[in-house]
Amino acid sequence: MHRVTECRASRDYTLWLKFDDGQEGSVFLGDLLGVGAFSAWRDVDQFCRVLVDRNAATVVWDGGIQLDPDILYQDLMSRKAAKESNSPRLSSEVE
Secondary structure (H helix, E strand, O other), rough: OOOOEEEEEOOOOOOEEEEOOOOOEEOOOOOHOOOOOHHHHHHHHOOOEEEEEEOOOOOOOOOOEEEEEHHHHHHHHHHHHHHHHHHOOOOHHHH
């Protein structure tokens, strides 16, 4: 199980996370705005009140919202992999 150790919310519904293995980066959570309890985040100030629950090792908000740290970790790592595969690479061939 991965553990969230730090977090910072941005007003664009991006959440920067740091995990106990040193991995860090941002995930976009704005897609959740239309889903049940997440509609409270339409008030962006509510979204920005995120905290790390040290016992649960994940991020939490008022109203009982918490996200699975393993899902957040997978999302972060897949975004990093996608970013790396889309970045231009230098050719090692000599012309």
